Amino acid sequence: MGTAFNFDKFNVLYIFNACVENKSPLLIGSGKSEELGSPVDIPIIRYGHNDKPYIPGSSLKGVLRNLFESIARARGLETCLLDEEKMNEKKPCIVCQVFGNTGLASHIYVYDCTPVDSKVPIDTKTGIAIDRFLGVAKTGALFEEEFVSPGVKWKTEIRIFNIDLEKPKGEEEKIKAEIMKEIFKIWSSIGIYVGSRKTVGHGLLYLLKDETTVTRYTLENGVLKEERRSLKDWLGE
DSSP states (O other): OOBOSSOSSOOEEEEEEEEEEESSOBOOBOOSOOSTTOSOSBOBOBOTTTOOBOBOHHHHHHHHHHHHHHHHHHTTOOOOTTOHHHHTSSSOOHHHHHHOBTTBOOSEEEOOBEESSSOOOEEEEEEEEEOTTTOSEEEEEEEEEEEEOTTEEEEEEEEEESOOSSSOOSHHHHHHHHHHHHHHHHHHHTOEEOSSOGGGTTTEEEEOGGGOEEEEEEEETTEEEEEEEEHHHHTTO
16 A cells, blocks of 8 residues: 555545547557457557447656646756655655555556547558568568547546645646646647557547646535636636
8 A cells, every 4th residue: 555645634535537539540458369360460458348448547647747846847957767665755746746656556547538429440451570670671570450549538537635836836736737747738739648659649639729728626614615727628728
């Protein structure tokens, strides 16, 4: 079990009911196919009970964590870069404080992305393995892989506990809030990359501002207060 950091009481909760769209082919493989006679060597990952493709929340959270870390370093902040020794220091770095680590609970929960529509366009393409030593194509190394076609919309939910993104208390929380807002701006304006083949432009995922809502929950005198608006309004655009 992870150790809590700033979880001693409920302060604020943000729920992002997000709608995202892959603008380029999306490849999140489930590993090499073991089915005899399968026309596809590398199938996309699917839920077992309904055979629908999805984007694992863990994959998306990893991308968001890396982006948070990059922005933090650009601001001159020290990060542990997942160094185990630094993780175990008395005070964790700002990235671990937000996203957690092996001994620290995360303030952010990212759920799996599931397709909005019941039918998802899926296509295949032929690839060829490259010899890493010679830098040339391997003989007889053709393979077929699946991908989700561009233009598919996905829904997901992101929860952020006890980091007030609008009314931060103290300089440290202010920095966390500013970086998180910057992440949502980047995601909705230029996109982020998820899955395989990113170096050739695959997996470009945009957050749709007009189709994403942000709900802020607080307790006032023991009564839950709820404020909801579109991501576009929340970002002040």
